[in-house]
Amino acid sequence: MSFRVSVLTLYPEMFPGALGLSLAGRALADDTWSLETVQIRDYATDRHRTVDDTPAGGGAGMVMRADILAKAIDGTAPEGDPRPRLLMSPRGRPLTQARVRELAAGPGVTILCGRFEGVDQRVIEARALEEVSIGDYILSGGEPAALVLLDAIVRLLPGVMGNEASGTQESFEDGLLEHPHYTRPQEFEGRTIPDVLTSGNHARIAAWRRAEAERLTAERRPDLTALRGQPVTK
Template sequence: MDRPKSHGRLSISASLRPGELMTDRPRLKGAWTARIITLFPDAFPGILGLSLTGKALDQGLWALDPIDLRPFGEGKHRNVDDTPAGGGAGMVLRADVVAKALDQAALGTPGDRSRWPVIYVSPRGAPFTQATARRFAAADGLTVLCGRFEGVDERVLEEYGVEEVSLGDFVLTGGEIAAEAMLDATVRLLPGVLGNAASTEEESHSGGLLEHPHYTRPAEWRGRAIPEVLLSGNHGAVERWRREMAERLTEARRPDLWAAYRRGTD
C-alpha cells in the first residue's frame, strides 16, 4: 500500500477536506462561499485577499474554500491527467479524478444550480458579463473548476452539468487567474462588501452602458479643466451630462453594447 505523499501543508489521506477547515478566518452563518477546485490552491486568495474583497473575507462576509485537485489523483504519483484520446499535444484532466473533486466540493451545498452554480473556466464558454456576476452573487455560493493543460475530459462536464464560462477570447495557461477575476466581479456585489452600494449601480455595464468619465481635484491640471457642469451643483444637469457621456463612449468604443442598449430602449 502506498504511503500518503506530502504536498506542502496538505497531506494526502483518505479524508479530504476543503480549505475552509484550514483557516482561522471567521465565517458568518450563511456567508456566500466560493469553492475552487485547482492544482494550485496556494494561488488563492491572491488579489482577492487585498483591499475591500480581502477585508470582507477577513470579516467573514464571504468565504473561500480552495480544494486541491492533486490528492484526488490516481496511483503512486497521484496523476490527475493523461494523454488525449485520438492523439495530439498536451494532456487532459481525467474525468474520474475531477469527479471526485466535484463530489467533495458539493458536500453541504444545495443541488439547485440556481442557488449554487458549478462552473468550469473555459475559453469556449459563454462570455462572463456583469449580468453573470449578478447571477452568481444572488446565489448561495459558487464552485469553480480551474482547468490546466489542454482541458478537462468532456464526460465529466456532461455528467455533472458543469456550466462553462469564459473571461474572454484568449487562452491562459490555467483557470486560476480568470477565476479570481470572476470572483472579484461577483464578491464586490455582495451586501456589505463595498462601502457604497450605489457605486455598483453606476459603473460600466450595470445599465448596459460604459461608465461616464470621472474627475477630482485639482480643478485644473496641465491646462485641462474639470467640465463646468460637474462643479455647478446642479445635480439634474450632472446626471444628464453623465448619461450623455456614457452613451457617447459606448457608441464610440463598444458598438455591440450600443446596439443592444438601443434595442432595449426602443
C-alpha cells in the same frame, strides 16, 4: 450565512492571492464570504497523483481526466449542494455583469480551474458544469480567471462596498460604459473640469453623464450599443 466559495485546482497556493487584500480581503476576514481550496490531485488513485492523460484521437498536450475530476467535484459539492458549478474556460459564455449579479445573489459557487489542453467533455456534461469565459484570450490555467470572477462577485456582496451606489453606477450596469470622472484640482496641465459638473444643476449633470456614457459606448463598444437596440453612431 456567508457566501461559500470552493475552488478545485492543481495550485491551491494561488488563492486567495489578491482576494486576500482590500475590500475582498476584509470581507473574507469578516466572514462575509468563505474560501475553500481543493487540491484535485488528492483524488488521484496512483502514487504519482496523476490527473491527466493523452487526448483521445491524438494531438498535443494532455487532458484532465473525467473520473478524477468527478470524484473531486462530488467530494466538494455533492448532490444537493445548491451552488452553481462553474468551469473557467475560454470557450465558455462570456462573463457579464448581469451574470455576476446573479451569482452574487446566490449561496456561493464551486469553481473548477482547468489546466493543460482542457477537461474531458464527459465530466462537463455529467456534472452539469457551466463554462465561463472572461475574455477571448488564453491563460495558462483557470486560476487567474477564477480570481477575476470572484473579485467581481465579492464586491457586490452586501456590506462589502462602503457606498452601495458604487455597485450600480458603473460600467455595464445599464448596458453602457461609465461616464468620465473628475476631481480636484480644477485645472490640471491646462485641462479643466467641464463646467456642467461644477454648476450645481443635478439634472444637467445627470444628462451630461448619460450623454457621455452613450458616446463612449458607441465609440469603444458598439457591440453593447447594438445589444441595447440603439443605432451605432460615432
